[in-house]
Amino acid sequence: MKIEARLSRGLRDLFPEEMIPRQRMLDVIRGVYESYGFSPLETPAVEYLDVLSGSAGEEAQQSMFRVTNPEEEALGLRFDLTVPLSRVVSQYGQQIDFPFRRYQVSPVWRADKPAPGRFRQFTQFDIDSVGAPSEIADVEIMAAMCDTLDALQVGRYRVRFSSRKILNLLLSYAGIPEDQGVHVFRVLDKLDKIGLPKVKLELTTGYTDESGAPISGLGLSDRQAAQIETFLGITGETRAEALGKVRELFASVEGATAELDEIQTISDHLEALGYGSDRVMLDVSIARGLAYYTGPVFEANLLDAPEFGSVFAGGRYDNLVTRFGGQPIPATGASIGVDRLLAALVHLKRVSQPKTTAQVLVTAMDGSLMSEYLAIAFELRRAGVRTEIHVGRPKKLGKQLQRADRLQIPYVVIMGGDEAARGVVTLKQMEVGREESETVQSHEEWKAARFGQQEVPRTELAATLRRLLGH
RNA sequence: GCCGGCGUAGCUCAGUUGGUUAGAGCGCUUGAUUGUGGAUCAAGAGGUCCGGGGUUCGAAUCCCUGCGCCGGUACCA
Numbered sequence: 001m002k003i004e005a006r007l008s009r010g011l012r013d014l015f016p017e018e019m020i021p022r023q024r025m026l027d028v029i030r031g032v033y034e035s036y037g038f039s040p041l042e043t044p045a046v047e048y049l050d051v052l053s054g055s056a057g058e059e060a061q062q063s064m065f066r067v068t069n070p071e072e073e074a075l076g077l078r079f080d081l082t083v084p085l086s087r088v089v090s091q092y093g094q095q096i097d098f099p100f101r102r103y104q105v106s107p108v109w110r111a112d113k114p115a116p117g118r119f120r121q122f123t124q125f126d127i128d129s130v131g132a133p134s135e136i137a138d139v140e141i142m143a144a145m146c147d148t149l150d151a152l153q154v155g156r157y158r159v160r161f162s163s164r165k166i167l168n169l170l171l172s173y174a175g176i177p178e179d180q181g182v183h184v185f186r187v188l189d190k191l192d193k194i195g196l197p198k199v200k201l202e203l204t205t206g207y208t209d210e211s212g213a214p215i216s217g218l219g220l221s222d223r224q225a226a227q228i229e230t231f232l233g234i235t236g237e238t239r240a241e242a243l244g245k246v247r248e249l250f251a252s253v254e255g256a257t258a259e260l261d262e263i264q265t266i267s268d269h270l271e272a273l274g275y276g277s278d279r280v281m282l283d284v285s286i287a288r289g290l291a292y293y294t295g296p297v298f299e300a301n302l303l304d305a306p307e308f309g310s311v312f313a314g315g316r317y318d319n320l321v322t323r324f325g326g327q328p329i330p331a332t333g334a335s336i337g338v339d340r341l342l343a344a345l346v347h348l349k350r351v352s353q354p355k356t357t358a359q360v361l362v363t364a365m366d367g368s369l370m371s372e373y374l375a376i377a378f379e380l381r382r383a384g385v386r387t388e389i390h391v392g393r394p395k396k397l398g399k400q401l402q403r404a405d406r407l408q409i410p411y412v413v414i415m416g417g418d419e420a421a422r423g424v425v426t427l428k429q430m431e432v433g434r435e436e437s438e439t440v441q442s443h444e445e446w447k448a449a450r451f452g453q454q455e456v457p458r459t460e461l462a463a464t465l466r467r468l469l470g471h
Numbered sequence: 472g473c474c475g476g477c478g479u480a481g482c483u484c485a486g487u488u489g490g491u492u493a494g495a496g497c498g499c500u501u502g503a504u505u506g507u508g509g510a511u512c513a514a515g516a517g518g519u520c521c522g523g524g525g526u527u528c529g530a531a532u533c534c535c536u537g538c539g540c541c542g543g544u545a546c547c548a
Contacts, residue, residue, distance in 0.1 A: 009539080053548075063547065079548075112547065113472090186547095215545080290548070365506065397506050405508045416506060430508075437509035447507055 010112075010120030017353040022342055025152060025351075026105055029125050029336060032148045033103040036140060038127050041102040043084040045109075049074040051087050065109045065120075077109035081126045081335065082320065089130050089331075090324035098131030098329075105338070117308060117343045126314075128333025135262055137332050138296045138316060139269045145300055145312050145334055146275055154345060156303040160283035161266075163296045164315070165259040166246065167287060172253050174227040176220065182291045183218055184228075189287040191232065192309075199232075200225045232285050238277040239267040246284060266296065294318040298334060308344040312336045356407040358388040359469055363400040365416050372420060376413060376461065383462035384471060404430055411465060414453075425461055428453045429468075 007013070014022065046067050053064070053076075065077040078084055081104050089100060105125040114120060127144060129137040142159055149157045167188075171181050187202050194202075198215075201207040203225050206217030220228075231249065236242030243263055250256040263282065270280055288297045295316030302311060314334025321329045345351045362377045364370060377389040388409065390400055397414065404412045414426040432452030440446045456464050 083548085110547075292548080363506095396504095398504080398508070401508045403508090412507095414506075418506090426506095428507080433508060440509070441511095443504075443510070446509065447504075450507065453507090 008120075010114035012119060012121075015355075016357075017355050018342075020357060021345075021351040021353055022338070025338065025342060025345075026125065028151050029148055029338075030103070030105070032144060032151050033127050035147075036101075036127070036144050038101045038103040041085070041088065041104045042106065043078070043081075043088060043104070045077055045107065046075050047078055047084060047087065049076045052076045052078060052083055063111045065111055078106075079110050080108055081106060081124050082128070082317070082333070085126075085128055085130065086320040086331075087324065089329060090321050090326050093326065096131075099137070100130040101128070101132075102130075103127045117340050119339065122340075123338040124335045125338050126333060126335045128314075128331055130331040130333075131329055132332060133318075133330040135266050135296070136269070138298075139266055139273075141314060141332055141334050142266075142270065142280060142298055143273060143275055145298065145314075146279055148336065149300060149312065152341075152345075153350065154302055154341070155348060155350060157279070157300055158303055159280045159298060159300045159312075160286050161280065161296055161298040162282065162284050162286040163259070163263060164293045165295060166263070166284055169250050169253050169256050169259060170228065170231050173231070173250055174220075174224045176224060180218065184220075185287040187218065188228075188232070188285060191285050191287075196229065196232065200229060203228060234284050236277075236282070239271075239280070239282040240277075242282040242284070243267065263296075288313065288315055290315075292317045292320055296332070302341075302344050302348070305344040305348055308340055308347070310337075311341040311344060354408045356388070356409060357386050358407070358409045359386045360388070360411045360413060360465060361400065361404045361409045362387060362389040362413045363397060363415075364390040364394075365397050365400075365414065366420075367394065369415065369417070369420055372415065376415070376425070376458075380413075380462055380465065383466060385462065385465050385469065401428075401430075405434070411468070413461070419455070423458050424455045425458055426453050427456045427461065427464065 046069075049064075049066065064079055067075040067077060069075060085102070085104070089096065103126060105123065107121050107123050109121050111120060112118070127141065129140070142161060145159050149159075164185075167185055168178070168181065170176075171178060171184070176184060184203065187199055190202075191199050198207065202215055202217055203220045204217050204222065205219075206215050234242055234245045234249065236245060243260065246263075247256070247260055250260070267282065270276075286297055286299050288299065293315040295318065297315035298313060299310040300312035302308060312334060314332070316330070316332040318330040319328050320331060321327075342351070346353070360380055362373050362380070364373050373389055377387050380387040392403075401412060403409075408430075410430055412428040412430060414428060419425055428450075429452035433449075436449065436451050437446070440449065
């Protein structure tokens with residue numbers, strides 16, 4: 001019986017044209033993280049189900065992939081890297097040198113409905129400082145976010161930050177019970193997506209959307225909704241200006257001054273380090289859906305591709321390890337959505353997607369010269385040039401050149417009996433012909449022109465290629 | 472999860488009120504050109520018409536059902 005070759009929904013294979021820019025991207029991110037002294041950690045893809053779900057409860061488990069082992073224990077695939085980190089910190093507490101500053105790049109799984117740019121397996125690249133109560137740790141995370149986005153050359157971007165503490169002040173200000181906070185924050189988090197009018201309706205009476213689906217409201221009063229609207233309306237050209245308006249609004253709220261002073265400190269440090277309000281904004285409408293955040297929260301968007309949403313986000317979570325029964329350990333960090341960011345950069349045409357890593361193709365035209373072709377290829381490899389030699393069935397030169405063209409291999413080495421006798425090879429730069437083909441009409445002319453070709457003494461081939469490739 | 476739309480060649484799609492042997496463009500392979508990519512021309516390969524069941528003399532076409540994809544919405548620890 002024939003089995004159909006196929007993948008379960010939401011999963012995908014990554015071909016070379018996706019993997020090559022992706023690996024470059026991971027290298028760049030790793031470089032920035034290591035420049036801050038973060039160190040690598042790896043944990044298994046599979047964890048005990050109760051470790052993963054913890055206090056999150058049943059609803060957390062519906063989008064989790066479940067797994068069983070031969071002992072029939074209840075296991076699941078991790079859905080983020082923060083929960084495994086908190087497990088590690090709890091499990092090895094005594095042996096870890098705090099602050100534990102680690103990075104981790106790994107796939108995670110969520111059994112959500114797939115959507116454009118959204119898959120059931122995707123890769124996160126996280127940094128976190130665990131055991132770091134100081135707001136300096138938060139400053140570093142935000143600075144690292146900026147440095148990473150700069151290094152990736154993503155174009156214009158904006159990091160926005162706020163704090164759960166500011167949102168808690170909002171609850172006091174509007175007279176909303178603390179236990180309703182997470183629900184209110186969840187609605188506020190949708191502001192970018194659904195807009196203010198719908199947010200207000202969802203906070204109060206609820207509504208029926210365009211498709212006829214009923215959206216239940218939280219039952220806040222009109223007055224409370226109006227207070228929240230005033231709060232959400234706070235903007236400023238600079239962080240200082242926005243912060244001033246928050247101070248003004250919350251002047252009568254108990255404890256507001258101390259909480260807001262912390263934001264001030266973060267902002268001052270960022271300013272001193274050159275992370276100005278053009279890149280890092282204070283935006284009090286940033287809520288982040290996750291319930292576990294306790295302090296500053298951050299979110300980065302690409303200004304040229306806003307439809308991709310936040311590509312890099314995080315915050316402070318001081319209580320996460322308490323679910324394992326330990327003492328609270330202050331922690332802060334951020335996570336980059338590798339797949340989403342790459343999709344955005346592809347969309348913006350900011351990454352090239354070659355189908356091969358090869359820089360040179362050594363063609364095999366004359367079977368009697370095969371050992372010479374091999375010698376050339378290995379000579380180039382030993383000189384640090386990524387080289388492919390024709391290993392397919394014997395083919396005409398035209399077919400071999402066609403492969404170089406399709407795979408976007410920039411250079412081709414051609415050597416027939418003629419060149420061999422004279423101790424030279426023909427080095428062809430493929431891009432020249434690609435440009436000239438626009439104007440060439442007849443095939444005879446095309447062949448005769450031999451675009452981008454030069455003869456190079458065999459002994460100088462490696463040095464010439466190294467120079468052309470900028471080594 | 473819920474609402475709506477759509478499943479025909481590798482891709483994008485056409486296919487008459489249900490009627491012979493299911494088509495087009497692009498792509499692919501081969502050749503024209505046995506040492507030159509693009510263009511052009513010629514020839515060729517490629518299909519369980521998403522699966523299953525039903526109606527009918529006859530189903531890609533109509534009905535039921537399962538699956539998948541797309542859009543919206545909910546959820547997102």
